[in-house]
Amino acid sequence: MTDWFARPVLHVKDVDASLRFYVDRLGFASRWRYAEDGKAYVAQVERQGCALILADNWPEKIGKGLMFISLNVEPQTREAAAAALDALRAELEAKGVPVKEGWWGYRLLVVDDPDGNQLFFNYPNETAPGKPARDEP
Secondary structure, three states: OOOOOOOOEEEOOOHHHHHHHHHHHOOOEEEEEEEEOOEEEEEEEEEOOEEEEEEOOOHHHOOOOEEEEOOOOOOOOHHHHHHHHHHHHHHHHHOOOOOEEEEOOOEEEEEEOOOOOEEEEEOOOOOOOOOOOOOOO
């Protein structure tokens, strides 16, 4: 069987500025960068198995990205997942990254990049404050 590997593209205004945000503030590593005359046009960042491509080639799509990022936590319990997300939130906030609470049928941490693309980190099976729990069909 052949394995698939997906790398979603986030459209940004300035790849170098986005690289600084993703590397310096979100803790990603820069894996490669395509540049001409010193200006980056596309780059890839990775963190713990999550790979994202940052590109400036479709200006009409800038800031319209939405990525769901799940943390694979051992042991796979709700408590362990919540603790991992709480630790991520503390890490990001310590670096000055605004983190918001969100809701997508379950509780989320939401991070906006400088261009308005959003990263959603989910709390599995956990409802947001004031939201009723719902059984999925």
